[in-house]
Amino acid sequence: MRVLCIGDVHEPVAKDGYLEFCQDIYDAWGCNQVVFIGDLVDWHAISFHSKHPESPGAFDEYKLAYDGIQKWYKAFPKAKVCVGNHDARPNRLAATVNIPSSFLQSYEEMWNTPKWNWAFDHSIDGVYYFHGTGYSGLHPAYRAAREMGMSACIGHAHAAGGIKWLVNPNRRWFGMDVGCGIDDKRYAFAYGKHLRKKSVISCGVVIDGMPYHEMMPIEVYK
Numbered sequence: 001m002r003v004l005c006i007g008d009v010h011e012p013v014a015k016d017g018y019l020e021f022c023q024d025i026y027d028a029w030g031c032n033q034v035v036f037i038g039d040l041v042d043w044h045a046i047s048f049h050s051k052h053p054e055s056p057g058a059f060d061e062y063k064l065a066y067d068g069i070q071k072w073y074k075a076f077p078k079a080k081v082c083v084g085n086h087d088a089r090p091n092r093l094a095a096t097v098n099i100p101s102s103f104l105q106s107y108e109e110m111w112n113t114p115k116w117n118w119a120f121d122h123s124i125d126g127v128y129y130f131h132g133t134g135y136s137g138l139h140p141a142y143r144a145a146r147e148m149g150m151s152a153c154i155g156h157a158h159a160a161g162g163i164k165w166l167v168n169p170n171r172r173w174f175g176m177d178v179g180c181g182i183d184d185k186r187y188a189f190a191y192g193k194h195l196r197k198k199s200v201i202s203c204g205v206v207i208d209g210m211p212y213h214e215m216m217p218i219e220v221y222k
Helices: 018-028 058-075 089-096 140-148 187-192
Strands: 002-006 033-036 079-082 116-119 121-124 127-130 152-154 162-167 172-177 202-207 210-215
Touching: 002 018, 018 058, 018 202, 033 121, 079 121, 079 127, 116 121, 127 140, 140 152, 140 162, 140 172, 162 210, 172 210
Parallel strands: 002 033, 033 079, 079 116, 127 152, 152 172
Antiparallel strands: 002 202, 121 127, 162 172, 202 210
């Protein structure tokens, strides 16, 4: 398979031009499979943390995020989606007040994406794709790959990007942090406004199990 792995999008606060960048990478590499690494939506309005005073309410954020996701769905009508910690916020919040998951819409229904396969993880050509919840630091994907003993692609850590290999006498495997497609200047990321370490705007490509990391040329996609 020729897999395009798209980083955290966090609609409705995705970076302008990131969708077009991912389309260009898909075409340039001749990809035939798409994996969204998770956090397609931000759900800032129902965060467990404090809200930004200029952020929209829950229903308004849903409408904005829905419009954004529909653009991604039109661009990539068939895809696998890794459920991220932000995607799962409605389910997690419902669980705190004893609402069963069977009472809630599926991700496919909520975002009107019937041809997308939403799951917490996916495996393609021996590579394990999952959001990366619980992993952080300098090389989070490397840590995940080392612990699992198999190649892994993750998102979640916005400031991480790139590929790190593990090699022994019999085999080699990798961890790839695919980066993200967020706009650091939007209200949802105000908590990091003064941090010197900014988000890595990028995506990943995996050709028959071999990884490549693609940085978005910001001067082109503004």
